[in-house]
Amino acid sequence: MATETLSFIFLNAVLANNFVLALFLGLCPFLGVSGKINTAVPMGLATLFVMLVSSVCAFLINEVLVAFEIEFLRLIAYIAVIASAVQLVEMTLKKFSPALFRSLGIFLPLITTNCAILGLALFQTFKEYSFLQSLVYALGAGVGFILAILLMAGLREKLELSTMPSITQGAAVSLMLGGLLSLSFMGFAGLGG
Amino acid sequence: MAKKQDNTITWDTFSEGLWRENPVFVMLLGMCPVLAVTNSAINALAMGIATLFVLLASGTLISLLRNSIPKQVRIATYIVIIATFVTIVDYTIQAISLDLYNALGAFIQLIVANCMILGRAEAYSSRNPPLKSIVNATGMGLGFTLALLCLGVVREILGAGSLFGIDLFGPRFEPWVVMVLPAGGFLVLGAWLLLFEWLKQRKSETELNPAAES
Numbered sequence: 001m002a003t004e005t006l007s008f009i010f011l012n013a014v015l016a017n018n019f020v021l022a023l024f025l026g027l028c029p030f031l032g033v034s035g036k037i038n039t040a041v042p043m044g045l046a047t048l049f050v051m052l053v054s055s056v057c058a059f060l061i062n063e064v065l066v067a068f069e070i071e072f073l074r075l076i077a078y079i080a081v082i083a084s085a086v087q088l089v090e091m092t093l094k095k096f097s098p099a100l101f102r103s104l105g106i107f108l109p110l111i112t113t114n115c116a117i118l119g120l121a122l123f124q125t126f127k128e129y130s131f132l133q134s135l136v137y138a139l140g141a142g143v144g145f146i147l148a149i150l151l152m153a154g155l156r157e158k159l160e161l162s163t164m165p166s167i168t169q170g171a172a173v174s175l176m177l178g179g180l181l182s183l184s185f186m187g188f189a190g191l192g193g
Numbered sequence: 194m195a196k197k198q199d200n201t202i203t204w205d206t207f208s209e210g211l212w213r214e215n216p217v218f219v220m221l222l223g224m225c226p227v228l229a230v231t232n233s234a235i236n237a238l239a240m241g242i243a244t245l246f247v248l249l250a251s252g253t254l255i256s257l258l259r260n261s262i263p264k265q266v267r268i269a270t271y272i273v274i275i276a277t278f279v280t281i282v283d284y285t286i287q288a289i290s291l292d293l294y295n296a297l298g299a300f301i302q303l304i305v306a307n308c309m310i311l312g313r314a315e316a317y318s319s320r321n322p323p324l325k326s327i328v329n330a331t332g333m334g335l336g337f338t339l340a341l342l343c344l345g346v347v348r349e350i351l352g353a354g355s356l357f358g359i360d361l362f363g364p365r366f367e368p369w370v371v372m373v374l375p376a377g378g379f380l381v382l383g384a385w386l387l388l389f390e391w392l393k394q395r396k397s398e399t400e401l402n403p404a405a406e407s
């Protein structure tokens with residue numbers, strides 16, 4: 001059982017080991033949905049929610065798997081849980097906010113293949129976090145994801161207004177921005193472990 | 194499911210994944226492993242081969258089962274098939290080389306969440322006969338491996354001064370450490386994309402007015 005304090009886990013997941021900028025998880029939505037702040041925020045919140053749900057489920061499932069000594073099924077069980085959690089979010093959004101549902105488009109079902117979520121479930125298992133620690137870790141990871149995608153969306157909205165050389169139109173400039181953000185997040189490296 | 198389909202296998206079936214629709218450089222799919230494990234050429238190659246295997250195996254199986262998978266649960270079915278093969282790869286790499294397993298870390302298991310594989314399953318294998326899917330998956334997988342190598346080689350040369358673990362510049366070389374850190378991954382991939390975009394634009398310009406070149 002890990003002995004890290006809850007505040008350490010939270011800060012570590014948000015800043016020092018930010019899922020997107022330091023661990024390279026969840027890059028597809030990070031690059032795909034960060035064009036506008038209006039779509040980046042709901043995407044971030046949806047991801048946070050799925051993270052919390054799947055973290056709880058993954059913890060419980062892992063207990064069962066360990067009890068029956070069938071850990072080799074872990075990956076399959078986790079991904080099935082995540083897929084169902086995403087389905088739940090999708091149905092909820094479709095019911096309560098069809099406009100938002102349409103604007104997120106293909107990226108909503110793709111949360112299933114957002115490696116940040118599967119990564120979170122796997123990391124909390126590897127680190128042997130307790131139930132509460134897992135929950136805080138999921139919260140930190142989600143907040144970190146929102147932070148990263150918001151920063152990126154803000155930068156890209158500014159870029160729309162400036163004149164750029166024609167070759168940088170497309171993903172290249174987003175990646176360069178990601179690189180600079182990641183460089184600045186390296187400044188937090190001393191905080192965590 | 195398309196009833197009438199073109200069953201002929203052409204060179205294009207194979208080569209579109211290599212270059213024209215390269216999963217990394219053109220479609221920007223599966224970015225997480227692309228950036229995370231390419232801090233050295235050997236890791237990049239291992240990851241590429243692992244992904245190629247999963248892509249090939251799951252593509253074949255999905256293509257064989259394409260008429261018996263109900264449409265409503267197809268995504269869940271694909272994911273479970275992919276997860277099975279990833280588990281096989283995970284344990285195989287662990288058995289072959291523990292060093293490599295530790296270097297790649299959780300990213301072997303995260304192949305499941307590689308959107309390229311699910312994307313190919315949905316867009317290609319579920320609509321085409323097995324042989325054609327195999328050819329296409331091989332092309333895609335090789336294209337992915339190629340892209341990983343492109344990044345891995347550049348990052349290892351700049352960040353560690355070596356290539357596949359062989360020292361290139363001697364002891365007086367000062368490694369550009371940021372290149373093997375996360376930020377370097379973003380920057381190198383960005384630079385590759387800029388290069389390709391520049392080449393593409395130059396090519397289309399010369400096609401538009403060939404007189405200007407001569």
